[in-house]
Amino acid sequence: MSGTASTVRVSVDSAHCIGAGQCVLAAPTVFSQWPSDGRARILDRQPSGTQAVAVRLAVRHCPVQAIQLIESGVGQ
Numbered sequence: 001m002s003g004t005a006s007t008v009r010v011s012v013d014s015a016h017c018i019g020a021g022q023c024v025l026a027a028p029t030v031f032s033q034w035p036s037d038g039r040a041r042i043l044d045r046q047p048s049g050t051q052a053v054a055v056r057l058a059v060r061h062c063p064v065q066a067i068q069l070i071e072s073g074v075g076q
């Protein structure tokens with residue numbers, strides 16, 4: 001295995017999400033916001049490639065650390 005192609009599993013803790021929208025800005029094909037309360041909604045739970053990179057950025061930008069990321073498919 002090369003270890004370069006990875007897939008991540010994404011989840012959002014809705015109890016902590018404050019609807020800041022930073023995740024949507026970082027990865028708009030992975031996250032969206034519910035119109036009712038602005039909380040994050042996941043469009044793609046297992047993004048890969050450039051979208052996985054964008055999700056890592058979203059994790060860093062989320063002001064309340066509400067995004068969980070589980071790395072998978074990474075060779076070690």
Ligand code: SF4
Nearest residue numbers: 017018020021023062
């Ligand atoms: S950046 Fe964090 S707080 Fe903001 S909408 Fe996304 S998950 Fe919620």
